[in-house]
Amino acid sequence: MFRNSISRYTIVAIGLHWAIAALILFMIWLGWNMEDNETRYQLHKSVGITILILTVARIIWRVMNPPPALPSRMRPLEKRASHFVHIGLYALMVLMPLLGWAIVSTTDFRVPTVLYGTVSWPELPFLSGLRGNKPVHQVLEFLHSKGAWVIIALLVLHVGGALKHEFSPDEGVLKRMFPFFFGKTQPPRQPARGFLVAFGGAALLFAAIAGAPLIGQALSPSPSMRQLPPSNALPAPVTDAPIAANWDVDYARSEIRFSGVHDGKEFSGTFSGWTANVAFYPDNLVDSHVEVTIPTGSGKTGKKLYNDSLRAPEWFDISNYPVATATLSDFAATASGYTATATLQLKKSRAKVPLDFTLVIKDDVATLTGEAVFSRKSLNLGQISDPEASWVSDNVTVTVTGQATRKPVP
Known part of the structure; x- marks a missing residue:
């Protein structure tokens, strides 16, 4: 009876949790298997931006729909450890895509980012002056590479902690994110709210970033009206005679x-x-x-x-x-x-x-x-x-x- 009194997460939180988890695992594999493969390289960038946007939605949703409390029988040290692991995962779910974005924005290998072959994605504008700066680029690559190992370590701790509490005398926690498979749970204590805010906000962020170059092009002069470079910057005309x-x-x-x-x-x-x-x-x-x-x-x-x-x-x-x-x-x-x-x-x-x-x-x-x-x-x-x-x-x-x-x- 005691083990069935725990409340589960909302359906939206559960869906976001498993979707992002699957994408992270796929990204780790993809990062190790995309060398000299442009299709996988583009897919890696696409999935990274997807994780970033979904994480924004998940953070907003979490703020508006606080997660259920941890089991009361968990020791304070375990609760603090769980809290720090969650903070680390959320931070890296934001930082890792941003680091990848920064790497693309500073590399000499100038291949545009096209998400899933459909949506053009701009470079980070404040890094335009660092294009080709090898020391900066190498630091970003180092942080991105090592960040993947930190994520793996945090995932091991996260999964290990969940399994420890599930298969010990403690009150299980897996059912909170995997209802019906590890026992019955109570519904969330409060009705879910903020769907439009969370997903609408994430969608607006995505649209604002993806649409920024299009807005810039619309506001810039048309090619027919654009001022051409100085004449001394161009080759001499091929012919002067009409x-x-x-x-x-x-x-x-x-x-x-x-x-x-x-x-x-x-x-x-x-x-x-x-x-x-x-x-x-x-x-x-x-x-x-x-x-x-x-x-x-x-x-x-x-x-x-x-x-x-x-x-x-x-x-x-x-x-x-x-x-x-x-x-x-x-x-x-x-x-x-x-x-x-x-x-x-x-x-x-x-x-x-x-x-x-x-x-x-x-x-x-x-x-x-x-x-x-x-x-x-x-x-x-x-x-x-x-x-x-x-x-x-x-x-x-x-x-x-x-x-x-x-x-x-x-």
Whole structure:
């Protein structure tokens, strides 16, 4: 009779307890098995933020719904030990994700965080000045690594204490968090309250952090209005002379696609919103010239992680360089079609490569298919986190397809 008089936790507290416990155990395993595996690395970050947000909800819920009292027959020393273990676990459930977040914010390996492949997660803004600071980064990694062992030790004490009281003459405690399996319990002494406060507050915190970059982008000038870097920071223009275009591009039937290999898997994406001035004369290739303007922020792939990476400073740096330009010149006929020199001006870099293409002109409609291969290194793309092309292939293939209609002769 005495052993059945103990009150259990609320259903919400029980659910949060076991959900966070399972995630922590999974995180410990994941932390030891994610080296050189980007998918697991992203999952590790996703689960860490999940633990942080759930812990916020759990703390609010605990404040509004105090836990049941410990068994009266527990010795004062045991109660103090239980209290300190709980404080340690709660502290580490907050500190460990924050340390991981800080590690990501200070590393040279600039891979964006995309939670579960869906939600972009920003870096800690107050650590932006410490990006690449190795001493700080190493201290954070040390604390994060050793913190995992502290959590393991506290979990052992937590579980060991619960089992000790369950299988001894003392009044058991497992039934408080595992009702119906270790005996009957009484309902919580007070009705549960604060569900909207706890989970609404945690959800608002998550939304505020995840939405902060979007709000910043909305408040910043649009790319068309953004002030470009000083002229001395940019390469000289490829051409000063305006192009007298004699073809109208059908953008609905045209595409600029890029492709490469990441972590052994092929990827591809496209640009949108680009424009082209085309002056092409099959009978006068010397005077032919094409200029293409490409919004760098329009690059899209089938994976959000890649999209976020492309927008970052190490890659397209769309905040400072919203536009890239490509020109085609030095046209010549070949046995299979044509070739031209493609000059791509991106950020402060310029690269020239051959573009081989076929062109079929029927009546006044031209259909083009062409391909060029650029080196990331020559364009200074991803040269901080992956200079040796260990993750992303150095060669990036650009494929151009489309149609254009010849303009009427004035």
